[in-house]
Amino acid sequence: MNVKLYEKQLESSKEFELIIISDEVRAAVKDSGIKNGMCAVITQHTTTGIMVNEGLPCVEKDIEILLDRLVPYDYPYVHTHMLPSYGTCAGNSPGHLKSLLAGNHCIFPVIDGKLVLGHAQDIYFAEFDGLQRRRYYIEVMGE
Amino acid sequence: MIIDIHSHPVLLDVINDSPEKLEFRKQQFGVYKSGKLPLDFALKLMDDAGIDKTVILGEDYSADSAMPLVSNDEIRAILDAAPGRYIGFAGADPRKEDAPSELKRAFAELGLSGLHLNLSRTRLSVQDERVRALFQVCSDFGKPVMLHAGYSWKPDTPSSYSEPILFEDAFIDFPKVRFCLAHMGWPWWEETIMLLMKYPNVYADTSTVYMDSPTKWFRQLFSVSMDIDWLQNSFADKVMYGSNMPRWRQVRSMKGLKDLPLRKDVLDAVLGGNAQMFLGKETIDER
Numbered sequence: 001m002n003v004k005l006y007e008k009q010l011e012s013s014k015e016f017e018l019i020i021i022s023d024e025v026r027a028a029v030k031d032s033g034i035k036n037g038m039c040a041v042i043t044q045h046t047t048t049g050i051m052v053n054e055g056l057p058c059v060e061k062d063i064e065i066l067l068d069r070l071v072p073y074d075y076p077y078v079h080t081h082m083l084p085s086y087g088t089c090a091g092n093s094p095g096h097l098k099s100l101l102a103g104n105h106c107i108f109p110v111i112d113g114k115l116v117l118g119h120a121q122d123i124y125f126a127e128f129d130g131l132q133r134r135r136y137y138i139e140v141m142g143e
Numbered sequence: 144m145i146i147d148i149h150s151h152p153v154l155l156d157v158i159n160d161s162p163e164k165l166e167f168r169k170q171q172f173g174v175y176k177s178g179k180l181p182l183d184f185a186l187k188l189m190d191d192a193g194i195d196k197t198v199i200l201g202e203d204y205s206a207d208s209a210m211p212l213v214s215n216d217e218i219r220a221i222l223d224a225a226p227g228r229y230i231g232f233a234g235a236d237p238r239k240e241d242a243p244s245e246l247k248r249a250f251a252e253l254g255l256s257g258l259h260l261n262l263s264r265t266r267l268s269v270q271d272e273r274v275r276a277l278f279q280v281c282s283d284f285g286k287p288v289m290l291h292a293g294y295s296w297k298p299d300t301p302s303s304y305s306e307p308i309l310f311e312d313a314f315i316d317f318p319k320v321r322f323c324l325a326h327m328g329w330p331w332w333e334e335t336i337m338l339l340m341k342y343p344n345v346y347a348d349t350s351t352v353y354m355d356s357p358t359k360w361f362r363q364l365f366s367v368s369m370d371i372d373w374l375q376n377s378f379a380d381k382v383m384y385g386s387n388m389p390r391w392r393q394v395r396s397m398k399g400l401k402d403l404p405l406r407k408d409v410l411d412a413v414l415g416g417n418a419q420m421f422l423g424k425e426t427i428d429e430r
Contacts, residue, residue, distance in 0.1 A: 011184075013187075013191075014191075015394070073356075073358075074356060074358045074359065074402075076355075076359070077356070080354070080355050080356050080359075081353075081354050081355070082296065082353055082354070082390075085175060085176060086174065086175060086176045086177070087169075087172070087173040087174040087175055087176075087177070087296060087390065088174060088176075088177065088389060088390045088391070089352060089353075089390055089391050091356060091357070091391065091392065091395050131184075131187055131188060131191055133181075133184065
């Protein structure tokens, strides 16, 4: 089995942002030369997520509203205090919890050298603690 | 104009051209897990918060450390790298013989706009002649002083040197110098607001979020511990927005203030109007 790992960078521009990365993943699969196998997309962070959904602004807004309802900005979170090991304040508990809900990775089939996505599916890098410079992995595995 | 009166440029890439310098600053400032902050990204963070200008504080404790935490020349370099976005305050270690002349150079040659002192870090009384000599330079040049007050997150900084009431004589003896009690002097915020009300040359900043979210913290400080009308009616012209960046992200600390039930004129004053008075017309006009 062959394994190819790609590390990608992006820069979020808002506290909450859904960034479509489908083309980057397709390009990595093509570049890998792997014909049949799996492709994993994995974020490196704990206040971001990797999600699949339909790339429509109305759907994206509903996702944002749902997550804000489940994880409000102002709430007596425990992770809200000075962190001695960091020397900075923990002010991003909503980001951690939204990351938990979104999940840190998605897996896709690779068939005949192509990423297999449903016709309505897009892959999102989900930012819950922006603005930040971020990294994620695309790992293509197979023959 | 929105001004962040209190930020520390210790992580900016402009002044951290080697891993050793960055590590020195992280250890000395106490931001152990943070990485280098690219200048263009720092400016995006300012834009995201709607901040027009940020005051960056020089810091010099080189009497007992390898180099200034952020030197005056490094502050100048940051100003030159981002014209119009930053206002630079000088550092000077009062324990060093050349501190007054270095401060004069920072004002006269480097064009810096004020002095930043942390007497908890230098363990000097505000009444020490070496400290007063620096206040005299500020008085002669018409420059304001950012005084660390209250709790400090830096290592090796006993708070007893920075209780706000200890500074009262300086406020009387140097009436031409505008002083800012950083961090609202927390936990001695009652002393701070007494000094704000009593002395026309005394200000305070809001870089004081040590627990909770900024929204909850400012609600507790300004509308539970105090009555919100104390700020609105008694010292609305004295409190300035300060983020304490990089300990708090600017947009978040500002949201905490915006969430307070303040009149618009008071919020505008806190977010920038008062800082313009503290900094002086000359500083605002020349930037």
